[in-house]
Amino acid sequence: MDRAQKEQLVDELGQIFESSGVVVVSHYVGLTVAEMQDLRARARAADASVRVAKNRLAKIALQGKPCESIGDLLEGMTVLTYSEDPVAAAKVAQDFAKENQKLVILGGAMGENALDVAGVEAVSKMPSRDELIATIAGMLGAPASNIAGAIGAPASNIASILSTIEDKAA
Numbered sequence: 001m002d003r004a005q006k007e008q009l010v011d012e013l014g015q016i017f018e019s020s021g022v023v024v025v026s027h028y029v030g031l032t033v034a035e036m037q038d039l040r041a042r043a044r045a046a047d048a049s050v051r052v053a054k055n056r057l058a059k060i061a062l063q064g065k066p067c068e069s070i071g072d073l074l075e076g077m078t079v080l081t082y083s084e085d086p087v088a089a090a091k092v093a094q095d096f097a098k099e100n101q102k103l104v105i106l107g108g109a110m111g112e113n114a115l116d117v118a119g120v121e122a123v124s125k126m127p128s129r130d131e132l133i134a135t136i137a138g139m140l141g142a143p144a145s146n147i148a149g150a151i152g153a154p155a156s157n158i159a160s161i162l163s164t165i166e167d168k169a170a
Helices: 005-020 033-046 055-062 066-075 090-098 117-124 129-169
Strands: 021-025 049-051 078-083 102-112 113-115
Touching: 005 049, 021 055, 021 066, 021 090, 033 049, 033 078, 033 090, 033 102, 055 066, 055 078, 078 090, 090 102, 090 117, 102 117, 113 117
Parallel strands: none
Antiparallel strands: 021 078, 021 102, 049 078, 102 113
């Protein structure tokens, strides 16, 4: 890899570190190519990404970034799982690590906040952005349906009373 490619890689990593809601650092010693492809596919399905980069270049890219605290975790064979959604990458990494003991989560960062292993696990248990939006939309729609039901109830009550009176008269 020549100097221009290294500079381009550092720029790409810098953008990843700046724009990601969460970055999870893991060791991947012993993962096969098929297992790594499985991890990448799961990440893609969750709108997250997986990146293997040279630790030295990643540390250079971290300088001055909000998640600079994860620089200490970049030792050995590390893989970065990241996403704009603050929960997606943590969920993917945590779920994969439960099924495959070869992926060991070291920690991560959520913006300026450094996360240890327990922090990554806690973030992975939070609802995702899509789940929160669906919950809020459901909460917003519930009062409207209650109002429609309350408004419609008197009319149906009057109709049933009139029907009963009509039946008695007949």
